[in-house]
Structures are given as C-alpha cells and as structure tokens.
Amino acid sequence: MPSVALLGSGLLGRAIGRRLLDQGVELKVWNRTPERCQTLIQEGAHATPELSSLAEGCSTVITVLRDGPVTQAVVRELGDLRGGCLMPMGTMGITEIRDLADQVQHQNGHCLEAPVLGSKPQALKGELLVMAGGESGLFDQQRPLLEHLSQEPMLVGPIGSGAATKLALNQLIASLTHAFSLSLRLVQQAGVPVETFMAILRPSALYAPTFDKKLQRMLDGHYDDPNFSTALLRKDLHLFLEEATAAGLQIQGLQGLDTLLEQSSGSPLDDLDYCALHELTQESF
Known part of the structure; x- marks a missing residue:
C-alpha cells in the first residue's frame, strides 16, 4: 500500500499526522527541524531526513507549511514527484497556489489544493472543513484520504478556488x-x-x-x-x-x-x- 508523506509538523500538521496514523495510514514525516517530528515518529510515523527521496513510494504528499513561498521552496527540493499528488493544506494566495500547481506539473506530479478550516481539535476528530481545488478526477482519487480528515470534503472548483x-x-x-x-x-x-x-x-x-x-x-x-x-x-x-x-x-x-x-x-x-x-x-x- 503506497504511503502518504506529511511535510510540516507544527500544531495543525501534527494533528493531521496523528489522525492519519489513527486511521491506519502509513505515514512518512518531515520537518526542517527534525525534533518536531519526534511525537509522530513515536506514534508510528517514519522519519524522512532527505526530501529528495521522499516522493518515492508515496501516492500523496501533504504539505502543512507556513505560507506559499516556503511551500514552493520545500516542494522544489522533492524533485521528481513520480506521478504522485501534492496536496497543500496550508493557507496560500490564489496566485501562489496556481504557481505551485505549475511547478508541480513540471516536477511530474499533480496538485490538489486542500486548505482547511479548523485546527487541532477538529483535525484529531476528523472534522476539518476541506475546500479542495483542482480536477474532479484527482479529487475523487484523493477523497478516501480526505475523508479521514473531514466528514464531507468539498471540491469548490479549479486550482485557486480553494x-x-x-x-x-x-x-x-x-x-x-x-x-x-x-x-x-x-x-x-x-x-x-x-x-x-x-x-x-x-x-x-x-x-x-x-x-x-x-x-x-x-x-x-x-x-x-x-x-x-x-x-x-x-x-x-x-x-x-x-x-x-x-x-x-x-x-x-x-x-x-x-x-x-x-x-x-x-x-x-x-x-x-x-x-x-x-x-x-x-x-x-
């Protein structure tokens, strides 16, 4: 079973990671500060020290990073996404996510934006409000994963609408x-x-x-x-x-x-x- 990678283990990222682990998802985790991954690793996640090898074997890479520029820089370090799906969940500008989607395409991947409303309590209960943007086929493909985090994830339109x-x-x-x-x-x-x-x-x-x-x-x-x-x-x-x-x-x-x-x-x-x-x-x- 392909695993999911999680980039970013701040307050929301940790809660999302814990929820996915609780749901039986095989999870790889990364943070620029490795110590911030320790809680998730102790709960069963696998550490990934090198970004360049992270996409291998992963069907989905979730990012929960501070902003658009940081997300673009980190994703660039992933290199070839091998046809996988990048799913940014942090808040970005419309132009930023569209630029990121173009970047992901050049890295041989697909992008489904999935910003969320809610924080740690909602993430731990699987009650985040997900507003996805992207192609409907990609959304349908990622829906089972999103349903671990949200009772009713919604596709609101194309990239940028989320x-x-x-x-x-x-x-x-x-x-x-x-x-x-x-x-x-x-x-x-x-x-x-x-x-x-x-x-x-x-x-x-x-x-x-x-x-x-x-x-x-x-x-x-x-x-x-x-x-x-x-x-x-x-x-x-x-x-x-x-x-x-x-x-x-x-x-x-x-x-x-x-x-x-x-x-x-x-x-x-x-x-x-x-x-x-x-x-x-x-x-x-």
Whole structure:
C-alpha cells in the first residue's frame, strides 16, 4: 500500500499526522527541524531526513507549511514527484497556489489544493472543513484520504478556488473578532453587564458562535495555547487584501483592521491566540 508523506509538523500538521496514523495510514514525516517530528515518529510515523527521496513510494504528499513561498521552496527540493499528488493544506494566495500547481506539473506530479478550516481539535476528530481545488478526477482519487480528515470534503472548483474560499473565511475570522471586541468594550464602558449584552445578542441574527467561543478569553485576557495565532491571522488578512485588490474590489473598510493588526507585529501578541487582537482595541495598547 503506497504511503502518504506529511511535510510540516507544527500544531495543525501534527494533528493531521496523528489522525492519519489513527486511521491506519502509513505515514512518512518531515520537518526542517527534525525534533518536531519526534511525537509522530513515536506514534508510528517514519522519519524522512532527505526530501529528495521522499516522493518515492508515496501516492500523496501533504504539505502543512507556513505560507506559499516556503511551500514552493520545500516542494522544489522533492524533485521528481513520480506521478504522485501534492496536496497543500496550508493557507496560500490564489496566485501562489496556481504557481505551485505549475511547478508541480513540471516536477511530474499533480496538485490538489486542500486548505482547511479548523485546527487541532477538529483535525484529531476528523472534522476539518476541506475546500479542495483542482480536477474532479484527482479529487475523487484523493477523497478516501480526505475523508479521514473531514466528514464531507468539498471540491469548490479549479486550482485557486480553494485558496479564495479559505481567504474569504479567514477574513471573516478577523472581521468578526474585531467587531465583537469593539462592541464588547463599548457596552462594558457604558456599564452594561456582559451577560445582559450576550443574552440580547445570542438569539439575534447578528450572533456568531465564535463570539461565545472567544468571550471568556477576552474577558480574562487569557490568550495562551492558541490553535491559530495573531501572526497567522495578520498574514492571511494581508493575503486577502492583496487578492481583493487584484480582483478590483474596494478594500478601504478592511485596511484599518490591517493597520491595527500591524501593531502586534513583533510583540508578544503575535504568538498568542488570534483573539488577542482584543488587546489592540484598547486605546492604551
């Protein structure tokens, strides 16, 4: 049985790897920092120190790397993909994934983008939301693998459509969290009990479950143990703005949030949960 290779063993990559191992998938793992693979190796994965030999015997190579440029550079080191499928699951720009797909073709491989919504908890349960982009035949071929990670993986269109969908969703993460933070601070300063405000908000059409998910963290100022960091949120919002500008969309309404998130760059907030942007809505930050 051909094995699957996993490149990238950060928070999401480790969870994806563990889920695949739990499902009986034979897994090879690689990370630029080999020590980060040790947990998966102890759970049954095989270490692959050399990228140039990784594609041999693998039907699918999954990448969960920081961004498009890093992914392109790492994939280039794979050399001949021997007809295998490269499946990038990290967030990229539309142009980046299309360039990567062209690169993969020149490396004798096929590309099916499969960005996901969700993080460690959803990956471990096989409940990630997968938005694939690519050829339908390739998607059907990879569906059994994707169904280990997602209850209902979806093909949303050709290469680039998965990236567009993921960036659109991550823009909502940023915008909803920012909007909730501002509203929360205003009602608190006006003396409205938070639970009174939430009791009005919850049954309304304005409510989003993420509000309750992040409420206590915001109230406590507790942003440790992130599943998605402020730095990554800022990166993805930058990508959204770049793609929206290229598409001729009006982005002025989002530029203020982009500027606000820039204030966290290089600060301790960068490595904390993205709802730490609540700290940025204080005048004193």
